[in-house]
Amino acid sequence: xxxxxxxxxxxxxxxxxxxxxxxxxxxxxxxxxxxxxxxxxxxxxxxxxxxxxxxxxxxxxxxxxxxxxxxxxxxxxxxxxxxxxxxxxxxxxxxxxxxxxxxxxxxxxxxxxxxxxxxxxxxxxxxxxxxxxxxxxxxxxxxxxxxxxxxxxxxxxxxxxxxxxxxxxxxxxxxxxxxxxxxxxxxxxxxxxxxxxxxxxxxxxxxxxxxxxxxxxxxxxxxxxxxxxxxxxxxxxxxxxxxxxxxxxxxxxxxxxxxxxxxxxxxxxxxxxxxxxxxxxxxxxxxxxxxxxxxxxxxxxxxxxxx
Numbered sequence: 594x595x596x597x598x599x600x601x602x603x604x605x606x607x608x609x610x611x612x613x614x615x616x617x618x619x620x621x622x623x624x625x626x627x628x629x630x631x632x633x634x635x636x637x638x639x640x641x642x643x644x645x646x647x648x649x650x651x652x653x654x655x656x657x658x659x660x661x662x663x664x665x666x667x668x669x670x671x672x673x674x675x676x677x678x679x680x681x682x683x684x685x686x687x688x689x690x691x692x693x694x695x696x697x698x699x700x701x702x703x704x705x706x707x708x709x710x711x712x713x714x715x716x717x718x719x720x721x722x723x724x725x726x727x728x729x730x731x732x733x734x735x736x737x738x739x740x741x742x743x744x745x746x747x748x749x750x751x752x753x754x755x756x757x758x759x760x761x762x763x764x765x766x767x768x769x770x771x772x773x774x775x776x777x778x779x780x781x782x783x784x785x786x787x788x789x790x791x792x793x794x795x796x797x798x799x800x801x802x803x804x805x806x807x808x809x810x811x812x813x814x815x816x817x818x819x820x821x822x823x824x825x826x827x828x829x830x831x832x833x834x835x836x837x838x839x840x841x842x843x844x845x846x847x848x849x850x851x852x853x854x855x856x857x858x859x860x861x862x863x864x865x866x867x868x869x870x871x872x873x874x875x876x877x878x879x880x881x882x883x884x885x886x887x888x889x890x891x892x893x894x895x896x897x898x899x900x
Contacts, residue, residue, distance in 0.1 A: 597659070598623045598750050598782040599644055604653030606639050606805075613639045614805045617653070621784060621798075623749070626776065628793035628813075629786045631802035632898060637786040638678065640802070641752050644784070645675050657750060671699065674743035674751040678758060680735055681742065684728040688719060688738055691727060692745055699746035706745070713741040716778075717771050733764030737771060744775065750782045757789060765789065790890040799890070801897045809897050813890050820896060821888045822859035827872075828852045828882040835876060842868055847899045854895070857885070 599621035606614040614636040621627045629637050642648035644655055646666035655662040657669045682691050689710060696706035714720045717737045727735060736756060744751060753772070757765040769792060776783060785793065793799050794813050801809040809816065825843065829835045832853050836846050839855065847854040857865065865885075873880055 596623045597621070598625065598657065599627075599784065600654070600656045601640075601644065602654045604640075604643060604650045604655060606636075606643060606648065607651045612805055614643070614802075617805075617807055619800065619807070621782065623658075623782055624780050625782055625797045626795065627782075627784045628796040628799035629784060629802065630790065630793055630799055630894060634804075635802040636805040637802055638754055639805075641675075641754050641784065641786060645673055645752055646670060647675075671746065672749050674746070674748035676739050676743040676751070676753050676756055678755045680739050682727045682735060682739060685726060687724050687726055688714070688730070689723045691738065691742055695742045695745040701746060709745050709747070713744065716774060717741050731764070733760055733767060736760060736764070737768055740768070740772065740775075744781070747779070748781070750784070753783060753785045753787075755786055755788065757787070757792065765792070790894050794890050801894065803898060809893070813893075816893045817888050817890060820893050821856035823857040823885050824888045824892055825855040825857055825865075825869075826852055826882070826884045826886065827855075827880065829876065829880045831876075831879050834879070835872065838875065839868070839872065847895055849895075851881070854892070856888075856896075 597620055599619060601617050601619040604614060604617040605612065617640060629640060631637050639648060643650050644657065644662065646662050646669055649663060658672055660669050662669055686694070692710040692713065693706055696709060701709070714723055719734065719738060719741070722730060722734065727738065730738065740756065757768055760768070772783070775781065785796065787793055796813055798811060799813050799816070800807055827835055828851050830851065832848055832851055836848065836853055840846060843855040843857070869883060873883065
């Protein structure tokens with residue numbers, strides 16, 4: 594496909610009798626910001642490893658910018674960057690030494706290594722840490738450096754596998770400011786996996802994996818809009834009683850611990866208000882909390898895995 598960055602057709606990966614990924618079809622366009630989402634064990638990392646030539650598919654076809662990954666794994670590695678879940682940095686080396694090592698691995702001339710390293714250190718606000726050992730950096734700074742290391746050779750495609758896992762919210766937000774700045778300056782294609790669904794809300798498209806299979810694909814805003822107009826949350830001491838009472842009016846609910854989530858189409862606010870009042874009166878102190886809110890990508894994620 595013209596302008597295609599990633600093409601995956603009928604891909605499957607088996608480990609013995611266990612199928613990690615099956616019937617995977619994806620087309621990611623050049624310059625696209627794409628999210629691959631799903632719970633632990635859904636097949637996200639295995640899929641990325643097959644796309645990036647680290648794992649050979651059991652069957653199917655994978656190409657990066659028109660190059661067959663299975664037949665030409667070495668040639669596509671100059672075109673991609675990969676940031677693993679676990680850091681690839683040497684903590685005993687300095688920030689600069691880690692970037693130099695990454696550049697030389699890709700056969701960059703030393704002048705180009707120095708130019709790229711200085712550019713990325715400035716872009717990611719790490720210039721003052723240039724000569725500090727990686728072990729002295731904070732978790733957020735190390736993660737930023739991992740990303741800088743992954744793009745030292747100016748790849749056309751960057752794989753980010755859980756890039757902010759384990760980081761606090763301010764560090765996560767800072768990292769995403771850097772990634773978006775990098776994308777805006779280079780036009781780089783980015784494929785992301787994450788458990789933090791709000792990070793995927795700015796993707797052009799997302800795909801949900803469940804048990805190794807693709808179950809839903811689309812623009813995040815469109816998927817959220819299709820899910821519901823609003824979400825009714827009811828937290829109660831006896832949620833099953835509430836569910837039995839309301840499902841005839843509101844349809845099935847998703848339950849997490851003591852909280853029920855109902856999808857609303859917002860056609861009759863007056864009827865809903867009356868229904869909520871009647872439920873509160875009927876169940877009294879059993880109900881701890883009732884709210885009506887806008888849906889988000891987390892809700893899409895929950896309902897995909899609820900089916």
